[in-house]
Amino acid sequence: MPAVTIRNLSDETHRALRVRATHHGRSTEAEIRAILEAAVRPSQRVKLGTLLVDIGRQADLSESDVESLQQREKVPAEPMTFE
Template sequence: MPAVTIRNLSAETHRALRVRAAHHGRSTEAEIRDIIEAAVRPSERVKLGSLLASIGRDAEISDSDVEGLQKNRDKTPVAPMTFE
């Protein structure tokens, strides 16, 4: 598992981390892991598929609406892009 070293952390910040960890009943290292995890992977993150499904429900799009869109869709193969 990867490890990270944090240099030049102020004494005040380290003390605040220790207090916060004690308040949550865990080690300082576990508290830091939790803080980093929450910062980079927020639990309230909405995934694209869930968002699109929600929009479809809110717009009350039915299966027949989707079938109608599929029938009218341009099915011509797309030409690859060139950069020259």
């Protein structure tokens, strides 16, 4: 697992991290991991599948439209020829 070293962290910031970690009942290192995880992988991010479903709803796709799209995925595409 990768490791990260943070240099030149002010004493005030380090102290605030320790207090925050204590408040959440975890080590300073675990608190930093939680902060970084929340920053780069927010829970409210939009996932591609959800976005596509929303687009389909806005386009008023019917059940037959959805079935056509699903059927299309099962049929292999014909390879292109350049001759």
